[in-house]
Amino acid sequence: MLNALTILLVFQLTGEVIARASGLPLPGPVIGMALLFAALLIRGGLPDSLRSTAGGLLKHLSLLFVPAGVGVVLHLQLIADQWQAISAALLVSTIVTIAVSALMMIGLDRLTGRKPAAGEPKP
Numbered sequence: 001m002l003n004a005l006t007i008l009l010v011f012q013l014t015g016e017v018i019a020r021a022s023g024l025p026l027p028g029p030v031i032g033m034a035l036l037f038a039a040l041l042i043r044g045g046l047p048d049s050l051r052s053t054a055g056g057l058l059k060h061l062s063l064l065f066v067p068a069g070v071g072v073v074l075h076l077q078l079i080a081d082q083w084q085a086i087s088a089a090l091l092v093s094t095i096v097t098i099a100v101s102a103l104m105m106i107g108l109d110r111l112t113g114r115k116p117a118a119g120e121p122k123p
Contacts, residue, residue: 004053011036 015032018024024031040046072079079086108114 001053004050007050
């Protein structure tokens with residue numbers, strides 16, 4: 001487990017270093033995750049120790065939302081003052097996400113030549 005945690009943290013650190021050194025507008029952990037994905041593709045699979053450690057982290061993923069919840073409670077007054085802008089941003093971003101996801105699905109269906117199943121609308 002310690003080896004697997006070390007691997008995860010090393011990839012995260014590597015991503016942080018790359019993000020800060022290059023000035024890329026991407027979070028370091030995202031770059032680190034992409035590097036880990038590439039390394040696992042090259043390796044040809046996921047080691048059992050990494051699989052079990054990642055599974056354990058995912059089981060307790062809700063604990064990682066505690067800092068975000070504390071931040072929301074800490075800034076309740078700001079949220080109350082800006083609720084209209086926050087609501088509009090959430091609504092617009094949700095609609096855009098759904099629309100882009102639908103368009104991507106239609107595009108991928110056409111690209112792969114998949115035929116709609118019975119009852120599915122035709123693209």
